[in-house]
């Protein structure tokens with residue numbers, strides 16, 4: 315296997331939220347196949363900076379697939395084509411020499427573009443602030459098994475809690491709906507006894523905020539699940555639909 | 564209540580209930596239509612029996628029309644919201660296999676159905692089943708005559724078959740979708756529901772479509 319790649323990148327460049335953006339083409343040469351996608355962008359940015367061109371802005375933090383900061387749509391897929399992978403964990407060995415790679419920001423009304431590939435995800439914070447917490451006093455840590463939780467429920471809650479809030483689900487959804495994110499945040503609390511007390515209020519408030527942020531309506535297309543780097547299941551959406559229906563009637 | 568109804572999930576649930584009621588109507592309607600295979604008597608008696616309910620059947624028709632309009636109004640809102648939620652699309656495309664053809668075509672098959680229902684009402688429901696359209700070879704055959712004459716025209720047959728294909732595609736997505744919208748998603752049950760949705764959608768569609776084809780091939784041309 316060749317150890318380096320030459321690639322052509324078509325990257326979305328946009329100065330700020332109010333300026334229309336457009337695609338620019340850059341060559342990425344001698345990219346180590348073991349580099350991550352973000353490291354590849356770092357290399358390209360160094361080259362751009364040397365030429366006096368504004369480097370490509372993109373979000374990142376942990377670079378180990380756990381924080382949820384990174385993300386862009388690569389050739390039409392959020393976080394790229396590899397299943398259950400964040401962009402920072404997508405390595406260049408999954409691309410071929412001379413590939414043309416189209417890199418766009420996550421696109422949705424609810425996540426306005428800050429600059430280039432960077433989007434403002436504070437809508438997610440506002441959804442959490444609307445109801446994604448437990449406010450009943452649960453006291454300090456108690457003895458194990460004092461509060462019985464079935465293995466099944468604890469597994470489901472832990473699965474839902476894996477959501478890192480990266481917004482790939484919104485990016486993948488043809489309706490730019492945020493249902494997978496919101497339902498994961500709803501589910502991981504409402505599956506557990508401490509979270510059940512406020513469940514009804516939680517679902518109403520979180521859905522209200524989600525709608526207010528301008529996300530679309532779910533039409534059960536399940537592209538969110540396919541794009542999720544943590545494999546969050548659409549059964550969480552069903553759980554939230556059920557709870558929402560009960561809260562209304 | 565209003566905020567519940569107008570929320571994203573509320574709207575979807577209205578679409579789902581109204582859609583489900585429309586499916587129940589379709590099944591009842593299909594059962595009646597299949598009487599065509601038992602000859603002129605059966606279908607005409609069926610039609611007369613329905614009309615003999617008078618006020619009751621008028622109320623049912625009114626209810627059905629209301630459900631239909633609600634379904635369309637709420638899906639229109641949903642579709643418009645969804646377009647607004649992503650003002651600028653991707654150029655890379657979205658080639659996930661999870662998105663079936665039936666799912667992608669929902670707004671389009673729905674629109675075909677809307678146009679179809681209007682033409683269908685004019686073809687039969689609003690047509691005079693004792694008028695000139697009901698006469699076959701100088702004989703008044705009532706509703707049966709209307710059907711035979713309508714499907715003597717191959718373009719009419721084609722349009723009905725296209726519309727019934729649209730019904731099929733719409734239902735293949737819709738039946739399993741209703742379950743998810745109301746919160747039924749289970750590792751064992753859901754894959755089975757998807758199969759049921761597919762089989763039922765195809766079955767309803769093919770059964771309906773068989774009627775114009777049968778009448779055209781074996782009855783209209785024979786006269």
Ligand code: HEM
Nearest residue numbers: 533579582583585586638670673674676677737740741744
């Ligand atoms: C006999 C007529 C019809 C039946 C039986 C029917 C049934 C259904 C059902 C059961 C659903 C699924 C709801 C869900 O996703 O949970 C649905 C969805 C939908 N229907 Fe219909 N429908 C009919 C006519 C129409 C018409 C006339 C239109 C449009 C003009 C339409 C447009 C749609 C759309 C766009 C959806 C998808 C909604 C979404 O993605 O959220 N349908 N339909």
Ligand code: FES
Nearest residue numbers: 377381382384402
């Ligand atoms: S940078 Fe933290 S998940 Fe990618």
